[in-house]
Amino acid sequence: MTAFDDLMAFQHETEALSQVSMRLGWDQETMMPRGAAHQRAEEMAALESVLHRRRTDPRLGDWLGAIDDDLLDETGRAQMRHIRRSYTRATRLPETLSAEIARVTSRAQGIWAEARAADDVAHFLPTLREVVRLKREEAAALAMGGDLYDALLDDYEPGATAGALAAMFDRMRPRLVGLRERIMGSGRAPAPLSGHFPEAGQMALSREVATHFGYDWRHGRLDFSVHPFTSGSGTDVRITTRVDETEPLGSLYSTLHETGHGAYEQGIDPAYGLTPLGAGVSMGVHESQSRIFENQLGRSRAFCSWLFGRMAEVFGTAGAAEADAFYAAVNRVHSGHIRTESDEVHYNLHIMLRFDLERDLIAGRLEVEDLEEAWNTRFEADFGVAVDRPRNGLLQDVHWSVGLFGYFPTYTLGNVYAGCLYQALRAAVPTLDADLARGHAEPATTWLRSEVQRSGGLYEPAETIRRACGFAPTEAPLLDYLDAKFGEIYGL
Incomplete structure (x- = not known):
């Protein structure tokens, strides 16, 4: 066999x-007995x-040194790019x-879930402090004297930098804030959906929607978790959702989001x-x-x-009197607390808040004991409402408990x-x-599968998008789409 083989x-x-x-992590969030957390941490x-x-x-070092990339095809060179990058990062981190x-993030996940359920930040902070300490240590090992946050970000978006992202966010924020202000001053206030939407019906409709969007049930499943997520790849891909019987959109759109993953x-x-x-x-x-x-x-008119018709058939009501009111309710703009349930106008402001806070945490400009106050102060400034309880603030996301700094x-x-x-x-x-x-998403999802999904990790991230779109990624199409969509809904 050759070195490449x-x-x-x-x-x-x-x-x-x-x-x-990953399967152990999926089990921990969906089916693992509560008392097994300590053992699972040791297993992980x-x-x-x-x-x-x-x-x-x-x-690995010997094989990588023995292989001449010029003798490989495009796929082989891409494999080498990923393996070299993984090897370089891994060799900078001590096994311990x-x-x-x-170990700590496995345990922290359960502690976060307990704290969230009890609205008890103090229960979570000691563990979060330990997670942040470890992630700072990891960042320092990976950065080799460079930017700590960039070192963590690179694990989720290779080639991206905090500086470039911050510049993009600075360009986006004025248009997002301006659009929100025009919406809030429009005099229109679509009513949210009202009614009772039993769990069984929500899950049946969620499965139906996932099917329409191409989710392969032979190689996937749908379960419940505190925070919806996707796990696995290849022939074993699993998604989760959560249900509130007074608010069906959370379950439906969480499922649709995870179906995309x-x-x-x-x-x-x-x-x-x-x-x-x-x-x-x-x-x-x-x-x-x-x-x-x-x-x-999924939120298109x-x-x-x-969906309006299917909601009426499944539940006996769609929660709105007619299709236009339903569409407006699905896209209702309001300063809610929860990122995963936020409208498209506010969503990126949620991300910018978390991005700034976690950069400061990793850099040591912000300490864990000051994080809740910093969150609440920033949230009220950005969204115009106060955080009413910890599960709607600092404790709402699972990411920091499991060490996903650089993900947001x-x-x-x-x-x-x-x-x-989309353009x-x-x-x-x-x-x-x-x-x-007609509820027929196959032409869209087939195009996405062909132009984006099939290539997997063959190309770099931005190149993957450029090949699909024919132009380099830019924020302009997103902002133009938001202006047009919400301008029509709110008569701007």
């Missing part, structure tokens, strides 16, 4: 073990030690640190399975799929007209990518609105 055989086993680790730490030893195995992060993983070329190319190339590109499923497609800005980057893709999609599928009005 040996390398890929070794990597195949590493990828398989990584999938096992042990498995992370095994994975770290594989990712830093000296043979990797295992301790896995799941469909991405299921749509990758099977030839890339259990290799570095066999997963989404970045969280920004991943979020482009979940956000375009949820928003540009065309799809809402279909990829949500807005995903929105930007989705704006570009290209409308040109490529001229029947889009007519299709969605």
Whole structure:
């Protein structure tokens, strides 16, 4: 066998073990007995030690040094790019640190869930302090004297920098705030949906919508979790949602969001399975799929007209008197506390808040004990309402408990990518609105699978979007889409 063959055989086993680790995480959030948290933390730490030893195995360095990339095809060169990057990052981290992060974040997830349920920030802060300490240590090891936050961000969006993202956010904020102010001054205030929407009906409709958007149930499943998420890749991709019987949109659109993630993983070329190319190339590109499923497609006037009818059939009421009122309710702009339930106008402001806070946390400009006050002060300044309880503020997201520092800005980057893709999609599928009005999303999801999902990690993130759209990613299509959509709804 050649060095490349040996390398890929070794990597195949590493990828398989990584999938096992993800499955343990999925089980912990969906089915694991509450009393098993301590043992699960030890299991996760042990498995992370095994994975770290594989990712830093000296043979990797020998194989990488022996392979001439110029003799490989495009796929082989892409595999090498990912493996080299992983090897470089892994060799900068001590095994003990990797295992301790896995142990602490596994335990922290359960503590966060308890604190959230009890609205008890004090119960969570000691554990969060430990997580932040470990992530600062990880960032310092990875950065090698460079920017600490950039070192963490690179794990989710290779090539991105906090400086470039901050500049983009600065360009976006004035138009977002201006649009919100015009909406709030429009004199229009669509009513939210009202009624009782039983769990069984919500889950049945969520499954139906996921099916229309291409989720493959032979290789996937839908479960409950405190915070909706997607896990796995290849032939085993799992999504979760949550249900409130007084508010059906949260469940429906959480499911549709996660369907976008799941469909991405299921749509990758099977030839890339259990290799570095066999997963989404970045969280920004991943979020482009979940956000375009949820928003540009799922919250469109065309799809809402279909959904209005199905809601009435399933529940005996759609929660609104007619289709236009339903569409306005689905897209109602209001200064709510919860990021995952926020409208498209406010959503990116939620992300900018978290981005600034976590940058300051990692840099040491903000300490954990001051985080709740900083959150509440910033939220009231940005949204005009006070945080009423911790689960609607600092405790609402799972991300920091599991150490995902650097993840949040990829949500807005995903929105930007989705704006570009939607512009290209409308040109490529001229029947889009007519299709969605029948609940028929297949032409749109087929285009996304072909142009984005199938390539997996073959190209760099921005290049993946450029190839699909025909132009370099920019925030302009997203902002133009928001102005047009909400200008029409609110008569601006």
